[in-house]
Amino acid sequence: SLPVAGNLDFITPIITLFFLLMYAGVNFSCFILSILKAPGFRPSFKYFHWSTSLFGTVWCIGLGLVISWYVTLVAMFLFMLLYLYIRTQGAVKDWGDALRGLRYGIARDELLALAVKDNFHAKNWRPQMLVLVDIDENGNPLKPSLISFVGQLKKGRGLTMVASIFKGDVLDPETCERARDAYAILKLHMKEEEVPGFVEVIPTNAPMSEAVWGAAIHSGLGPLSPNAVLMAWPDGASGKRAEEFVTTLKGLTNLNKAIFLMKGGETHPCVDDRVTEGGTIDVWWVVHDGGLLLLTPFLLSRHKVWRAGAKVRLFAVLTDAKENPLQVQKALQKHLADVRIEASVTTVDLSDTSIAGDMRQVYSKTADMQARRELLRNLDNPSTLSQAAGRHAEPSSHKTIAEVFSGMGMGLSQRAIANESDIAKSPIQAAEVKEARTKYNAKNLDEARMTTAVAFNKLVLKHSKDAKLVVTNLPLMRSVEYATDFVGYVETMLEGVDNAVMIRGAGKEVVTTYG
Secondary structure, three states, X not given: OOOOOOOHHHHHHHHHHXXXXXXXXXXXXXXXXXXXXXXXXXXXOOOOOHHHHHHHHHHHHHHHHHHOHHHHHHHHHHHHHHHHHHHHHOOOOOOOOHHHHHHHXXXXXXXXXXXXXXXXXXXXXXXXXXXXXXXXXXXXXXXXXXXXXXXXXXXXXXXXXXXXXXXXXXXXXXXXHHHHHXXXXXXXHHHHOOOOOEEEXXXXXXXXXXXXXHHHHHOOOHHHOOOXXXXXXXXXXXHHHHHHHHHHHHHHHHOOOEEEEEXXXXXXXXXXXXXXXXXXXXXXXXXXHHHHHHHHHHHHHOOHHHHOOOEEEEEEEEOOOOOOHHHHHHHXXXXXXXXXXXXXXXXXXXXXXXXXXXXXXXXXXXXXXXXHXXXXXXXXXXXXXXXXXXXXXXXXXXXXXXXXXXXXXXXXXXXXXXXXHHHHHOOOOHHHHHHHHHHOOOOOOOHHHHHXXXXXXXXXXXXXXXXXXXXXXXXXXXXXOOHXXXXXXXXXXXXXXXXXXXXXXXXXXXXXXXX
C-alpha cells in the first residue's frame, strides 16, 4: 500500500496553503477595487477599509511561506497557470476582473496626465493613425493593403484606429446591420495582419468630406487622438469625385493632421510575406516636412516583413542650380548617422523644374507685408517682438532638403511656379506633356508644372521601377487650383509605380538628433 494512504497529515498543509492563497486572492481583489473606488464594489461590512484587505493579503501569503515556502511557491505557480488558462480560453465568467479595473484606473490617470503636459517633443512623437478604408457591399475592404501598411508601422508604438465611412441612414435597421457585419470583418482583417487597434464603421448621409473631418476630429481620446490619416488614392478620379477628395485633403491639412496617401498597393507585402534581399524602400525627398518621410521607411524596415532583406535608399531632389550635390549628399549622410538610420544617399537634379514650389507653401509678397506690419507694431514691446518674429519665420518643414542640410537660404528665387523660360531648359518633349495633360484631363494645369510631373516620373521610373515601395512628398493642394489638375499632376508623377505612399506632414518635427 502507499505510505500516504489514510495519512491526513500529509495533505493537510497542501489544502491549507490553497485555502490561504484563495483568501489572499479575495483580499487582494477587495484591496484593488477599494483603491480604484469601483462603483460595482459595495461591501456590506460597515467598517470595511482597504488597509484591512491589504493586511489580509500579506498575512495569508506570510503564513503560507512559514508553513512551507516551496509548496506555497508551487501553489502560486499553479494559480497563475489557472488564471492564464481562463484568460486564453475566453471562458465566460460571472465574476468581475479586478486587474481589468486596475488597468482602467491606470489608463485614466495616465491619459489625464498626458493631457496636462502639452510640451511636445519629437522624441515623444508616435504615429496615431486613423485609417480610412472603403468597403464593398459585403463589408470587405476594397484596399486591404492599407491595413497591411499601418500594421507594419506598429514599431512606432502608436495607436491605430481603422474607420470605414459609407452612405446610409442610421435610422435604417438594415444599414446598422451592415455596419455591424463590416465591423466584424474589419476586425478579422486586423487580426490577420496582426494590427492592434480599434475599429469603427460609420454610416452617414453627410458629404463624405465632412464625415472624414468628423472622424479625424472625434476619433481617439485627448492626447490619443489621431495625428495622421491614411487613405487610398482615388485612381482615375474626375469631376465631383476629384473635387470632394481634394476638399477632404485640404480640410485635413487645416486640422493639422499628417496625410498618408497610398497609390496602387495591390502588390504591397502582407504580414505573411517577406521582402527578400535586393528589395528596397525608395524615399524621394524634396521638402523636409518635419522628417516624416525619413521616419516612415525606418519604422517599416524594423517590421519582420521588411527587416530581413529590404534596404532604404534616399534620393535627395535638388531644386536649384546653385545647390552643390556633393555637399548635400555629405550633409545627409551625416544627418542619417546622427539620427541612427541606415540608408544610402543619392542626389538627383530637378533644378530645371518647379518641383520645390509644387511641394511646399511659399509665402507671397502680401503675406510678407503683413508680417512686416505686425513686426513694426510690436517694436515698442520687446516681450512680444520675438514671439511675432518666431510666428512668421519660415519653418524647416517648408524648406527643401538642400536648404535644410546644406545651409542655403530660402527665398522667392526658389520659384513657386516655373516661367516659360524654364521649359526650354527641360529635356522633356512637349508631346509627352501634352499627352499627360490629355490622359489625366488636366487641361487647366500650368504647362511648366506638368513638365515637372513628367520629369519627376521619368527619374522615379529610372531609379525605382523595381522598388517594393516608393515614398515621396504629397504635392501642395492650392486653393486656386482645379481638383482635376491636382489629381492629374499626381497621377503623372507616379505613373507606372506599383506601390507608392505620398506624405504631407503636419509641420511638426518628428526626427531629432538629440538623445
